[in-house]
Amino acid sequence: MRIAVLGTGMVGQSLGRRLVETGHEVRMGSRSAGGEKALAFVAEAGEGASEGTFADAAAWGEVVVNATGGLVSLEALAAAGEENLAGKVLLDISNPLDFSEGFPPKVVQPDGRSLGEQIQSAFPEARVVKTLNTMNADVMVHPRQLSGPHSVFVAGDDADAKAVARDVLVGFGWEADEVVDAGGIAAARGLELYLPLWLSLMGSFGTPSFNVAVVRAG
Ligand SMILES: NC(=O)c1ccc[n+]([C@@H]2O[C@H](COP(=O)([O-])OP(=O)(O)OC[C@H]3O[C@@H](n4cnc5c(N)ncnc54)[C@H](OP(=O)(O)O)[C@@H]3O)[C@@H](O)[C@H]2O)c1
Numbered sequence: 001m002r003i004a005v006l007g008t009g010m011v012g013q014s015l016g017r018r019l020v021e022t023g024h025e026v027r028m029g030s031r032s033a034g035g036e037k038a039l040a041f042v043a044e045a046g047e048g049a050s051e052g053t054f055a056d057a058a059a060w061g062e063v064v065v066n067a068t069g070g071l072v073s074l075e076a077l078a079a080a081g082e083e084n085l086a087g088k089v090l091l092d093i094s095n096p097l098d099f100s101e102g103f104p105p106k107v108v109q110p111d112g113r114s115l116g117e118q119i120q121s122a123f124p125e126a127r128v129v130k131t132l133n134t135m136n137a138d139v140m141v142h143p144r145q146l147s148g149p150h151s152v153f154v155a156g157d158d159a160d161a162k163a164v165a166r167d168v169l170v171g172f173g174w175e176a177d178e179v180v181d182a183g184g185i186a187a188a189r190g191l192e193l194y195l196p197l198w199l200s201l202m203g204s205f206g207t208p209s210f211n212v213a214v215v216r217a218g
Contacts (some may be wrong), residue, residue, distance in 0.1 A: 001024050001025070001048035001061075001062050002007055002024070002025045002027070002060060002061050002062045003019050003024045003025070003026050003027075003061055003062070003063045003065060003168075003190070004026075004027050004057035004060060004061025004064045004065065004077055004080075005019070005027070005028050005029065005053050005057070005065075006027075006028075006029040006057060006065060006066055006067060006068055006077070006080060007025055007030075007065070007066070007067030007068040007069075007076075007081050008027075008030045008035060008037035008038050008041065008056065009037075009067065009068075009069070010066040011093055012025040012028060012041075012065075012068075013037070013038075013041055013137075013213055014138060014141050015065060015067060015137070015139065015140065016028050016041050016045060016139060017041070017044065017045050017095070017141075018021055018089045018142070018172055019073050019098060019171075020045040020046070020047075020048045020049050020159075020170040022053075022172060022173075023171070024048070024168075025048045025050075025053055025062050025145035026039050026045065026047075026048060026049050026050070026218075027049075027050045027051060027056065027057040027061060028042070028049070028050075028051045028052075028057065028065035029034070029040065029051070029052060029053060029054040029055075029056065029057030029058060029080065030051070030053065030054065031076075031079065031193035032050045032057065033051065033053050034051075035051075040071065041195060053077060053079070053122045054077075054079040054080040054081075055075055055080055055081045055084060057058060057080070058080035058081060058085055058088075059084040059090065061198075062088065062089075062191075063086075063088060063089045063090075063091065063164060063168070064080070064085060064088050064089070064090045064091070064126075065090075065091045065093060065131045066090060066092045066093060066094050067089050067093050067094065068094060069094070070094040070095045070096035070097055070108070070115055071096060071097075071098060071108065071131050072124055073094045073096075073115060073119065074115075074118060074119065076137065077090075077119060077122070077123060080136060081124070082099050082123055082154070083124040085123050085125070086093070086123075086124060086125035086126065087126075087127070087217065088127065089112070089129060089161040089164045089165065090119070090123070090126040090128045090129070090161075091131055091132070091157075091165055091168070092115070092119055092128055092129065092130045092131070092133070092188070093113060093131065093132045093140075094114050094116075094133065095101040095107070095133050095159075095192055095195050096108040096109065096115040096192060098112075103189060103197070103199075104196050104199055104200070105195075105196075107192055107193055107195055107196065109192065109193070112138065112189065114130070114186070114188035114189040114191070115187070115192060115214065116128060116155065116189070116191070116192070116194050117131035117173070117185050117186060117188055117189070120157065124146065124182065127156065127157075127158040127160070127161035127178075128154040128156055128157075128158075128161075128185055128192055129154050129155065129158075129161050129162055129164075129167050130153070130156065130158035130164040130185065130187070130188035131152065131153060131154045131155070131194075132152060132190055133191055133192065133195075134152075134194050134195075134211075134212070135143050135152070135198075135200060136208035136209065136213045138202055138208075138209070139208070139209060139210075139211055140152075140172070141172050141173075142172070142173065143172060143173050143174050143178070143211075144173045145209065145211065145212075146209065146211055148213070149177075149178055149202055149213055150176065150178060150211040150213040151178055151180045151211065151212055151213050151214045152169055152174055152178060152179055152180065152181050152211075153178075153179075153181075153182045153187075153191055154166065154169075154179060154180070154182065155181075155182040155183055155184065155185055155188050155191060156184065156185050157184045157185050162181060165203025166179045167177075173200075180214050
């Protein structure tokens with residue numbers, strides 16, 4: 001697939017490289033084309049990788065990934081263009097964390113609404129799936145580095161969009177039964193509110209290389 005990755009940070013770089021490795025074409029988007037990080041991505045990822053503005057990337061992509069800072073995601077997606085997101089699967093990896101008052105950060109959910117829900121409301125024709133926000137960037141794309149089964153969540157209102165997300169995740173190395181359907185996009189509330197616990201666990205373990213596993217009866 002042609003996948004637009006909006007965001008040039010650690011997450012955009014990891015996802016972009018792994019998407020190219022797993023057979024997709026990737027265009028990385030940022031505020032202005034030709035930035036240092038986007039060009040470094042293109043040079044490293046090689047054939048199948050390109051870069052441009054948020055709008056260039058979103059217009060080109062069949063699937064769009066939001067890997068921008070959580071507090072600026074609505075701004076970045078507005079720059080990507082509502083018309084360029086309409087009808088497309090929008091994988092939202094972002095976490096709305098406010099570090100302005102130090103650590104631990106606050107999860108910003110105005111009126112209790114998650115960023116995933118706010119994105120879905122602001123871009124009603126996009127098919128938003130919240131996923132991968134509950135783990136470190138390297139675990140997202142190389143899940144088999146952890147021993148034993150562990151879980152990745154998908155939350156969204158569109159079942160077909162969640163199936164597309166599942167296929168991308170399986171391409172990264174997730175087992176199909178490790179992909180846990182958390183429900184509609186409102187489930188993004190809990191997925192984002194997990195972040196303070198994730199950060200505490202990272203402090204206790206001294207490494208970001210861990211994840212949770214959901215275990216069910218029967
Ligand atoms: N780090 C992790 O392991 C991890 C794990 C799970 C989820 N996440 C989430 O993934 C997202 C990406 O994290 P990251 O650390 O890779 O990157 P980041 O530094 O949070 O975000 C980088 C991107 O945000 C864009 N940006 C910054 N200010 C902007 C503004 N005012 N308007 C529009 N766009 C703006 C930048 O654009 P330019 O390219 O133009 O500079 C860049 O592409 C975050 O929401 C984070 O919470 C991170």
